[in-house]
Amino acid sequence: MNDGQSGGTRGEPAGATPDEGCSLGGDPFDDALALVNGPGQPRVRPGAEAATVRTPYAARGSAAGEGGDAPYTAGVPYTAGDPGTPATRPRAAGDPYTPDDPFAPGDPFASDGPGVHGNRSGPTGPAGAEDAPSPPAPGPRSTPAAVPWHLARDIARRAVTEPPAPRTSALGAALGRTLAAPLTALTDLPSFDTSAMDGWAVAGPGPWRLDHPADTPEAGPPPGILAGHAATDVLLDGHAIAIATGARIPSGATAVLRSEHGEVRAPSGGGRRLYAPQPVPPGQDIRPRGQECRRGDQLLPAGALVTPAVLGLAAAAGYDELTAHPRPRAEVFVLGDELLDDGLPQEGLIRDALGPMLAPWLHALGVETPAARHLADDADTLYAALAESTADVVITTGGTASGPVDHVHPTLRRLGAEVLVDGVAVRPGHPMLLARLAPGRHLVGLPGNPLAAVSGLCTLAEPLLCALAARRPAPPYRVPLVAPVHGHPHDTRLVPVAYRDDERYGLTAAPLHFRGPAMLRGIAAADALAVVPPGGAKRGNGVELLELPWSAGWSAGWAPDAPTDWNASGER
Numbered sequence: 001m002n003d004g005q006s007g008g009t010r011g012e013p014a015g016a017t018p019d020e021g022c023s024l025g026g027d028p029f030d031d032a033l034a035l036v037n038g039p040g041q042p043r044v045r046p047g048a049e050a051a052t053v054r055t056p057y058a059a060r061g062s063a064a065g066e067g068g069d070a071p072y073t074a075g076v077p078y079t080a081g082d083p084g085t086p087a088t089r090p091r092a093a094g095d096p097y098t099p100d101d102p103f104a105p106g107d108p109f110a111s112d113g114p115g116v117h118g119n120r121s122g123p124t125g126p127a128g129a130e131d132a133p134s135p136p137a138p139g140p141r142s143t144p145a146a147v148p149w150h151l152a153r154d155i156a157r158r159a160v161t162e163p164p165a166p167r168t169s170a171l172g173a174a175l176g177r178t179l180a181a182p183l184t185a186l187t188d189l190p191s192f193d194t195s196a197m198d199g200w201a202v203a204g205p206g207p208w209r210l211d212h213p214a215d216t217p218e219a220g221p222p223p224g225i226l227a228g229h230a231a232t233d234v235l236l237d238g239h240a241i242a243i244a245t246g247a248r249i250p251s252g253a254t255a256v257l258r259s260e261h262g263e264v265r266a267p268s269g270g271g272r273r274l275y276a277p278q279p280v281p282p283g284q285d286i287r288p289r290g291q292e293c294r295r296g297d298q299l300l301p302a303g304a305l306v307t308p309a310v311l312g313l314a315a316a317a318g319y320d321e322l323t324a325h326p327r328p329r330a331e332v333f334v335l336g337d338e339l340l341d342d343g344l345p346q347e348g349l350i351r352d353a354l355g356p357m358l359a360p361w362l363h364a365l366g367v368e369t370p371a372a373r374h375l376a377d378d379a380d381t382l383y384a385a386l387a388e389s390t391a392d393v394v395i396t397t398g399g400t401a402s403g404p405v406d407h408v409h410p411t412l413r414r415l416g417a418e419v420l421v422d423g424v425a426v427r428p429g430h431p432m433l434l435a436r437l438a439p440g441r442h443l444v445g446l447p448g449n450p451l452a453a454v455s456g457l458c459t460l461a462e463p464l465l466c467a468l469a470a471r472r473p474a475p476p477y478r479v480p481l482v483a484p485v486h487g488h489p490h491d492t493r494l495v496p497v498a499y500r501d502d503e504r505y506g507l508t509a510a511p512l513h514f515r516g517p518a519m520l521r522g523i524a525a526a527d528a529l530a531v532v533p534p535g536g537a538k539r540g541n542g543v544e545l546l547e548l549p550w551s552a553g554w555s556a557g558w559a560p561d562a563p564t565d566w567n568a569s570g571e572r
């Protein structure tokens with residue numbers, strides 16, 4: 001593997017590589033932002049005065065710029081017009097591709113032959129492990145043209161021509177999957193006229209003579225009609241009967257009078273009478289049968305994500321099972337002999353940050369995956385692992401560059417894989433790649449630098465897995481930045497941001513520090529990744545956001561070994 005010391009800033013002009021995160025000139029954001037970014041330890045650049053480390057806003061100027069992006073000056077409004085930037089895809093300046101045009105030049109899925117980034121002439125499946133060709137040597141190779149970021153996502157999404165066939169499962173097992181057919185009501189909802197309140201079902205105008213349900217004793221407080229009870233006798237005009245919320249309305253009833261609005265009196269002539277302070281309009285507090293839906297109505301279209309609310313609706317509408325697309329199955333291979341699974345980094349060895357991160361990240365995306373496997377930096381080991389895997393998607397980390405032990409490209413050639421994306425015009429993460437190992441089986445190669453790996457996960461793996469799950473892509477949305485972000489001259493930049501609720505501007509995104517390719521500190525505090533177009537974004541510009549799968553509190557709901565009995569787990 002390469003030594004990774006450079007932090008992936010090759011090819012950027014001086015002064016445009018600010019994102020290693022340690023802003024030496026002072027915190028460029030306000031105090032709220034400092035909270036999400038962490039106060040940190042005052043850092044002193046060699047030769048700098050300690051007193052210059054934290055610069056008050058008023059005194060900030062070029063000092064903060066040393067850390068990279070221009071400072072956010074508290075109290076200075078940004079252009080309120082910019083946040084309204086229409087929610088359209090930003091296009092790279094000079095981007096020759098129209099992502100929506102399936103026959104755009106360079107599109108590896110175009111019908112008229114190989115695209116500039118693809119290799120359609122190669123065989124489509126891996127050779128068997130037995131007749132494995134010998135490993136080509138890793139090392140420097142010619143650099144292919146990087147695919148524009150939005151096009152790379154489109155290619156990944158469209159690499160899946162058909163999601164795996166749907167399966168029928170018990171309701172709960174469908175959580176996080178995608179409906180394969182519309183959810184159609186199996187019953188009217190409600191399926192009978194229902195009382196919306198505790199009180200009395202009344203027939204006609206009051207006052208009313210109070211009845212007892214046929215099956216209750218005369219003595220004691222009348223329980224009335226309870227939820228779940230069978231139909232009772234017809235309620236005659238001028239009569240009322242106690243009723244509970246959710247109980248079936250007796251035929252003849254015209255309304256429900258809430259318990260707090262009625263008064264029961266026992267006149268001397270015997271019996272009990274119910275009085276209302278004002279007239280009760282017909283239909284009051286009755287939920288009529290079919291109010292929400294009629295049997296056969298479409299409640300949700302095919303392709304809807306099965307959320308907890310969908311499970312509830314399906315159960316209410318009479319379903320015991322759902323037919324949904326299976327969760328994609330992924331396998332993660334972490335490459336690198338320098339990686340430790342535990343303990344402190346030592347003697348040039350570092351902790352594996354990607355194994356612990358990727359499996360739960362994939363779970364949050366609704367993907368089934370076992371714990372990541374750490375493979376030695378050895379071409380044959382990688383070849384065997386890829387040839388034997390049956391996962392829909394194999395994700396490798398590291399080994400994408402052209403260092404002496406970067407085996408991913410040579411192994412893909414040896415497997416006869418079809419490379420669909422070989423490098424993306426995005427920072428960090430530009431050496432990421434996507435290949436088709438066999439029909440319906442893909443490989444996403446994530447670069448080894450940890451934030452570059454996150455970038456590859458969000459750029460290539462997420463759209464691919466989303467398409468495999470037959471899930472519709474989330475519509476892009478934009479939020480204004482509270483501070484400017486330098487752009488790369490040609491490439492898109494993905495920048496960790498935290499949401500802020502700005503009193504004046506509503507929801508805004510605050511760029512976080514510590515966003516260098518080898519750093520996870522920024523993304524660990526982030527709600528989303530901002531998609532900063534080539535050339536950068538100014539304060540107040542609306543930028544497209546890629547939300548992290550847990551930032552809305554939603555995880556697609558699959559976790560291996562989740563304890564089902566908390567008492568037994570001994571952790572509570």
Ligand SMILES: Nc1nc2c(c(=O)[nH]1)N[C@H]1C(S)=C(S)[C@@H](COP(=O)(O)OP(=O)(O)OC[C@H]3O[C@@H](n4cnc5c(N)ncnc54)[C@H](O)[C@@H]3O)O[C@H]1N2
Binds near residue numbers: 007010334354398452
């Ligand atoms: N000559 C060139 N060298 C490099 C280029 C380039 O364009 N030309 N690009 C750089 C960029 S950008 C990146 S990103 C990396 C990608 O390299 P690899 O995918 O081959 O990854 P490695 O060399 O294996 O590792 C890079 C770096 O990341 C550390 N690493 C790897 N795996 C993990 C892990 N699981 N947990 C924590 N850290 C990990 C590794 O130790 C290295 O420091 O290539 C550049 N080089």
Ligand code: MOO
Binds near residue numbers: 007008009449517
């Ligand atoms: O910077 Mo590399 O971008 O770490 O892909």
